[in-house]
Amino acid sequence: MVQHPKPRNVTRADVARLSGVSTAVVSYVLNNGPKPVAPATRERVLEAVRALGYRPNAAARALSRGTADTIGMIVVDSRSPFFAQFLHALDAASVRHDRSMLIVNRDRERQSAVEQVHDLVARQIGGLIIADVIGDAEQQVIAALGIPTLLINQYGGAGGALGAMGVDFRAGAEQAVQHLVAHGYRTIDFVGDAAAIDQRERGWADALREAGLPLGRSVHASFSYEGGFAAGRAIASRATRPRALFAASDQIAIGLLAALTDAELRVPDDIAVVSFDGIVEAAYARPALTTVAQPIVEMADAAIRRLVADDAEPGFTTFDATLVVRRSCGCDDGLVGGH
């Protein structure tokens, strides 16, 4: 790799001197405005920038930017629309505090979460967000590093040694299933992953129990379109099918819709669907998905604010989820807002 000259000692004044212009003109060239610069002058300034290896702002910024200017993020899979939308909201929030996001995926290599954290720490992050399920022992090790850290979306589990935040998965799922029960459906299956620890499965079971309905089947599906599609095919091929499905994510539900459509089952007429997350895609599925929406922007804002303020104490901060009623549950457009 070509070694570029060290930028620290070169100033805008050096560039101005070498190119025979004022520092203001250097600024106009480097910022593409606000005032126009004659082409020949412009070329001379850029030549000086190149020759000196000048990098704008680097010196001034290096003073104000220590280890705290970058916030690390470890995410299960940044392709997931929920996480893509959450990451975008984090980026929007981080800029208000002059931070940027350093993002690594859990699936990017065969490292443990703790090794990935070590790696980010070595890159001098000033805060860390982990969007994955982290065990108690791992949480203790990460906490000992002294980097402000927040966990999000821990399947609704309470935090251990690290601060955690997210919606109440159990209550949100209960609300979704209560809505299906209010439609009069008596057989309601759960479609989701990580069944043993996902509080959405518990919320589904609680709602059925409270309504005096039999527990439906819990159908395993990875958190992906493919997972939902495979689950939908399995359900469609059964001799007796449930009247309604509660899916643990919108992404799963979109896969379900594709499989049910292929099997010529109508949603919601044959099988109603309610899902979870509130990603943009849920509104453009057909039928549009009734879903328990997480407050993505609000959670992202709060996460960045807490990391910047070094206020990432242990404990779980709960956010409200909102049932967004569309068509897949059996409601008409006229009933948007719920019933």
Add this chain to the structure above:
Amino acid sequence: MVQHPKPRNVTRADVARLSGVSTAVVSYVLNNGPKPVAPATRERVLEAVRALGYRPNAAARALSRGTADTIGMIVVDSRSPFFAQFLHALDAASVRHDRSMLIVNRDRERQSAVEQVHDLVARQIGGLIIADVIGDAEQQVIAALGIPTLLINQYGGAGGALGAMGVDFRAGAEQAVQHLVAHGYRTIDFVGDAAAIDQRERGWADALREAGLPLGRSVHASFSYEGGFAAGRAIASRATRPRALFAASDQIAIGLLAALTDAELRVPDDIAVVSFDGIVEAAYARPALTTVAQPIVEMADAAIRRLVADDAEPGFTTFDATLVVRRSCGCDDGLVGGH
């Protein structure tokens, strides 16, 4: 913000000494294995880590990691599924070179692209990928900074002062429209954004001209589900509608499908659709979208490889796009592979 002790001078040996264990035991605790450590010992080690402000690997890594360990990425909107899938592929490729991605969105603040580049440079990136349209003057300013930089997806335009890469948008669009023409459709509209500079519009027009068909209408739609939905509503409400649509992105096409479905128009029977990008969502739309797929993983691998090798010379590197035939064009499943 609480100041954490500087990590540079603290070693694993210091932690071992303070906690009265071997350095191997410190490793077992910090890496959560491979050997188990008694709870009391574990707690003592973590206490020493906390007290000393020790950060694993930081010292060793700081030597090998200069300005080159982070690759900056400026992207129009990381929520877009195409960019989310591309960013994931970049992350997977970057880890093979011990790099991580620092990602900022173009829409994150009212900064010019050049200001955002200055900002990333101040964060000591070793390479830069810009997924946005950058004018010639801006390219010259960025090139002068001496950071290896690649542009991707410049609407197929040739690069200026910076290296650029992507598929041939014109040829890909032509292939899509030729497929619609082969189905016998005589009226084919274009739905897309940035009509004046998007080479996909030119490819659409070229294919119609070559087939001796009249030029259809060019319908404006932002690159979003919402944009496609609005365009679909406008098209559905016309007195005379086209027999087929070529959409500049799968995201636009998914919005189109929703609007056409709401208007009780059948795809492909009433209006056929072919789109562009090859995102995962295209396979789970119903009907599944026939689309011109970009080689996302291959492009991401090549981009990281070139930046790491400091081989980001000006010029445009072209990748092949592939027509993936599904149902939305009018092909049956039995004809997958094209005709």
